[in-house]
Amino acid sequence: MGHFRRSRLFLMAVRFAPWLAMALLIVPVAGGLAGVIGPAFGWLPALDGHTVSLTPWQALWRQPGLVDMISLSLVTALASTLGALILVILLLGALLETRAFRAIQRLLSPLLAVPHAAAAIGIGFLLTPSGLANRAMSPWLTGWSYPPDYLFPGDPWGASLILGLVAKEMPFLLLMSLAALPQCQAQSHHRLARMLGYAPLTAFLKGVLPNLYPLIRLPIYAVIAFASATVDVAMILGPSNPPTLAVSVIRWLNDPDLDRRFMASAAALTQLGVTVLALLFWWLGERLVVKLMSQTLTSGRRNHGDRLIGGLATGLTWFILGLLGMSLLGLMLWTLAGYWPFPEAWPWPLTIGNWMEAADTAWHSVIQTAVIGLASTAIAMTLAIGSLESEIQYHRRMRRRTQLILYLPLLVPPVAFLFGLVQLQAQLHIAPGWFAVILGHTLFVLPYVFLSLSESYRRLDSRWAQVAATLQASPGEVFRRIRLPLLTLPLLTAAAVGFAVSVGQYLPTLLLGAGRITTLTTEAVSLAGGGDRRLTAVYALLQLTLPAIGFSLAIGLPKLLLRNRRGLQPA
Amino acid sequence: MPGNDSDNILHLDAIDIRLQETPLVAIDTRIEPGEILTVMGPSGVGKSTLLAFIAGFLDPAFSARGNVWLQGRELTRLPAEQRRLGLLFQDPLLFPHLSVGGNLAFGLRDGNSRRERHAQIDRALADIGLPGYADRDPATLSGGQRSRVALMRVLLSRPHAMLLDEPFSKLDMTLREEMRSLVFSRIHQENLPTLMVTHDEADAEAAGGRVFRLLPPT
CATH class of the missing domain: 1.10.3720.10 (MetI-like)
Known part of the structure; x- marks a missing residue:
């Protein structure tokens, strides 16, 4: 019983x-x-907001640089997603069923486990003027004995932010694509297209991708949403004045002036709108690509610069992998560094003092x-x-x-x-x-x-x-x-x-x-x-x-x- | 000895495929234009491996020696897409993202004007008894219709030789007869040297050519 x-x-x-x-x-x-809707319209009894008004929105519109913040969020989200997706597509197309692909796959999977913030910190340290990348090339190649003067990370165009997001999102999209490949009979279709005379990358683009894309659409949208609203990566790699909208929301929220919370709520709702807008732009882009490409799909052309584009994709992938690898090495060196003046590529002597100090x-x-x-x-x-x-x-x-x-x-x-x-x-x-x-x-x-x-x-x-x-x-x-x-x-x-x-x-x-x-x-x-x-x-x-x-x-x-x-x- | 350049002969020159030094398939023969050589054997005997080797998809776990010659070109060093071999798979594998006409256009070589391509596709569809089907979704076709479209798609890519990978095994009995005669008659018509892999005696009989039997490994 x-x-x-x-x-x-x-x-x-x-x-x-x-x-x-x-x-x-x-x-x-x-x-x-x-x-968040209530406070955005002035209603938050805990902070004595008892009337519904548009004051928080007016305060938000008056913030200097609001438009810049919004466009920065939009541009970095769309550019980084596009970059990561193109890399994944070209990589799959050029290397599917080759041995190099398995190696890259093995290297990329553990990268998925690297937290966003750690990756961002590593990349920032690597590429900053006094970072490991410049040290490795100085002074013998560049002639620099002092760090050059440029702003990175945190450049006003968001390039460092985009780079960091691409490096982190690419493994995710690749893994989601790999999981979806069997579902759309990718291997059979790819072989079929090649037997019909299509070069590997073109065979992938014309015969596999149209069936793969619908299966990875949701993960792609998740990447766009993440990139448009990320706070930690944008704080580390993004520009600071003005920062992206999401970072501003957090700043306003943490402002000692509690009244700012009303405005922060309005900004949080605006962030939702920005993410929706980014998704909408992407969706329109999808339509456009489908429209433009439908003729090309059946044009019978079997090779669209396969070797060149494939080579470029492979090169870029190794670049991203190298970037992440070097970032990791850089992080390790910094934790062991005592005195480490600029053009030196290796800190000497190494010390565990930093670890001891942080231990508690x-x-x-x-x-x-x-x-x-x-x-x-x-x-x-x-x-x-x-x-x-x-x-x-x-x-x-x-x-x-x-x-x-x-x-x-x-x-x-x-x-x-x-x-x-x-x-x-x-x-x-x-x-x-x-x-x-x-x-x-x-x-x-x-x-x-x-x-x-x-x-x-x-x-x-x-x-x-x-x-x-x-x-x-x-x-x-x-x-x-x-x-x-x-x-x-x-x-x-x-x-x-x-x-x-x-x-x-x-x-x-x-x-x-x-x-x-x-x-x-x-x-x-x-x-x-x-x-x-x-x-x-x-x-x-x-x-x-x-x-x-x-x-x-x-x-x-x-x-x-x-x-x-x-x-x-x-x- | 490679075949004469002008002859459309598929020459399997001393081919020997092994899996970790265990001999799997060994074949040495010349397939004349329009001839259909049937390779038979129970499953797991290496028929598909032979086909994969000729087509250019051999799994790196296997090692292979020997050359494949077609129209005086040595194929084994070429990537799959440059071998000009038409491979008919077990499944029709019509692209679900393209219409029936789009699938045929995918096979058609480029070069002509768009109007000429459309005309070619219409003729090809009429040829296989599917006139006016260009805009149909391949998912709405019957099994037999799909197989015919798949055959036509391969032929439109103007292959120099054909490989058939158990092409009729998934069709039911009545369709099988019909597809066999269609495929074989097209092969004779286009004078293509053909290698067919099958485990169905009836396929071999219908092909009417030489039969090469692979034995299970001892």
Whole structure:
């Protein structure tokens, strides 16, 4: 009897999981947006705003440089997404089914785990006038014995911001594309086109891409939304006067003058509009490309500068990889540097003094980061597994609309709805702290965990479960004793992805923790604004190390624990 | 010995494909214009590997020796797209993003005016009994119609030789007969040397040419 009851309990929990997951994704975003609308129109009882007015908007329009901020956000978002996408397309087209491609793929995957802030700090340090790039070329090539005088990062055109975003978004888009390739019969279509005489890149552009693009459209939109509203990367690499709109929102929000919060709310809503506008521009661009290219697709031309463009793409990809690799090296050197005058390419003597100095406070941040990361990953994993299990138990596949809900926190600018959540938090007298921060992180961890896990979960051969069921196993037992063990590897990978996403979060910690909770990311970002490169580098490197440990465990644990189960080993 | 330049002969010159030094396929033959050589054998015997080698898609896990000559050109050093081989796959693989006419246009070599290309496609469609189908979505075609479009798409790319990879195995019995006679008659008509890989005796019989049997590895 107990066996039977347990089984019903399991099925009930599984039935509720998808609803709980959806609620977790929808309620904070919708509630947060609602929470920002009131103050944007002057209504915020906590701050004595009792009348509805347009004053916050008038104050916003009067801000110097508002138009520049908006156009900077738009341009950097669209340019970086376009750059990353073009690189991914050309790379796939030129190198699909070649050996070099596998090497690049292996190098790019770990880059996905690098937190945005760490990558941005690394790139900034590398390319700054006194950075490693110039040191490596000075004075023997450039003749410089003093750092040259140019503004980078933080150039007024946002070039450094665009570069940083491209480097970070390209691995993401590539991974999403790789996952989508089998779904659109990419290999068969590519071979077919080549047998018909099309050069590899042209074969990809004309025969594969039109079917691939619809499958990666949502991830692309997520990249645009992220790039248009990013705060941490823009704070580190973007111009500071005026900065992007999202950065300004945070500045106004943190202004000691509490009245500025009304204006900040209006700005947060404007940020939502800017993101929508960026998506709209992109969508129009899609139409235009389809219109312009429809003739070319069937023109019969078999080679559109294949070799040149392919070579260029390969070169650029190696450039990006080199950039990230050099950034990492630069970070390491800075953490070990004592006295390191300009043209020297190598700090000498090396010291661990910086690490010792940072140890006390950094340790504290490491713990907090890990706790938040583990907690939010655990919640997200439970919800994702429950939702996927319910698909199996109740034979309901996720529909396209539900897929969109999954992307909700990735499409709505966090700066807009998190800020609203903070207002609500104050309104409802919920103390900011651990609970809010962990839930805030879960909101962003859940979509990635789900996306990472869903393919393997759905593709698992259903006959295993059928065999177990004929051996009298209940649904709960099948889940616990069959499905979970068989999925050890994807489960661990999804958990590592989730943990990495949490470690990289900046805004949820900053806003929902009200400054009382610090993680490696919040520390690294605030240090990056100061002048202490050594300490910043220590934090950036630590920030990068935590997800790396997560991924090492995800790969290493199965090798150790399942050493006598070769069928479950990573390939 | 390579074939004479003017002869459209597909010459498989001492081909020997191995998987980690285990011999898999060895063949040495000349396929005359319009001739259909059938390569038969149970699955897993290396038929597809031979085809992949000739077409230029051999998995790097295999090692291969020997040369493939076509119209006096040595193919194995050329990338797949420059070999001028028409490969008919098991599936029709019509591009879902293009119309039926668009799929044919994809195969058609470039050079002519747009109007001339349209006329060519209309003629080709009439040729396979699908007049007026140019704007149709390939997803709305029947299995047999799709196979015919796929055949025509290959022929429009003006290949110098044909490779058939179990081209009829996914069609039902009645369609199979029909497709066979269509494919074979087009091959004879265009005088193309052809290598067909199959496990269906009836295919070999219908082709009426030489049969090369691969034996399971011992």
